[in-house]
Amino acid sequence: MSEPITTAVVGIGDISAVHLAAIAGNPRVRLVGVCDVDPERAAQASERLGVPGFTDHQSLFDALHPQVVHVTTPHHQHVPVALDAIEAGVHVLTEKPVGHTVAEAEELAERARTASVKVGLVLQNRYNPTSVAVRDALASGVLGPIAGGRASVWWSRPAPYYAAAPWRGRWSEGGGGALINQAIHTLDLLLWFVGDPVTVRGKAANLADDTIEVEDNATIVIDHEGGPRTVFFATNSHHTNAAVELEITGRDGTLTLAAGELRLTDADGTRMLATDAQADGARSYWGLGHALLIDDFYARLDDPEPFWLTPDVGLGALRVLRTTYAQSGLLPDGTPL
Structure with a gap:
């Protein structure tokens, strides 16, 4: 051995x-x-x-x-x-x-x-069974040309969350709030599924927690390469941590992710394509993807090629959310994008 x-x-x-x-x-x-x-x-x-x-x-x-x-x-x-x-x-x-x-x-x-x-x-979250199934469905062409989509993250981060680790609420250390810390995973999936952004128009604000500097709510409209448009919403002001929702619509059908279940609706009706196994405990909404990704990283350590999730892969979602911060006038003076 x-x-x-x-x-x-x-x-x-x-x-x-x-x-x-x-x-x-x-x-x-x-x-x-x-x-x-x-x-x-x-x-x-x-x-x-x-x-x-x-x-x-x-x-x-x-x-x-x-x-x-x-x-x-x-x-x-x-x-x-x-x-x-x-x-x-x-x-x-x-x-x-x-x-x-x-x-x-x-x-x-x-x-x-x-x-x-x-x-x-x-x-x-790219390792979630539902995410893999979305990619497979899109690759098969079952939806036809993509018209657009939507995604939303309804989570809760009350004041004690930030008090326990104050860096989370500061621009200088966290780089943002709900978008960069919680919703970035779903934003990444939206770009992975629909394509690179061409234009980004967003609005982020702190609406509910005056104990922190960073945003707790945001809405972004993204026009993607080839014409699809998606709308993205994220909040940390919900009363609980709800399951992520995501929908992609094409000429011939719609993929809908809700409550950890992915369904395809087309001319033949609605059928389930995949479900995500649920973790236990207070952070069950995090899912089980971490262990899958970490095991995969070690399994590929001797491969001559780079790991498929390089820093370059993370730039897309980061640029979208930081652009939204800039458009919202949230970045402190002198802070780079």
Whole structure:
């Protein structure tokens, strides 16, 4: 049996739990270290997981030389940590967004294109059975020419959510709110399904939570290559976390995703194409895509080709949402797109 792949996790916040669980569940992978800028959090994770803990990611790279690093930090730290990992010869799997500004994301994307290591981006909803089924249906031509579509994210992020991790509510660290932190996954799917945007017209605002700087509601109209138009809505002001809804309509039929079920309606009636398995617990609406993506990243580590979800893949949704922020007058003076 070959030696396990050594890996480390930088950033021990909420999302790291999903990564750590996937690592623990993969017999080909061995966790060798953790890092967080908060000394207490780093120490607690070190004790709990039985591996060395660090407060500086470069020190971790120098001491442990992991083969892979998972970047699960606040958004503004994604690119600096990833760039340092590439320089150290460490494969990178970074959480979304690829960067908290387009300029930083483009820097990482450019570096990743010529890197000797793999650089992957976590867009786990592309692994959902319903997402795969949408892509298959579109490839089959069952809908005919696409006219347009819609998608919506109705979630809840009350004040305690931001109080627990204040960076989430700040432009300088989060890079935005509902769009960049929660709805970016659904926005990514919409672009993946319908195509690259040609024009973007959006409006984002903070309507319900005056304890944060960033937006909690947004509406975007996107005209795509070839003519389709989609409308996207996201809110963090709902009373609960509802299932994502998405619809794509063509000349010959409509695909509808609701409550984790994908249905096709055409001249033959309505039939179910796929369902998404539901996770357990308070964050069940996150789905199960993380583990599938992480396992796939490790399975492809020895492939000569880049991992299919590169930083370049994440630029589309990031440009759309940051453009919406700019159009809404939300970006602080001097902040790059």
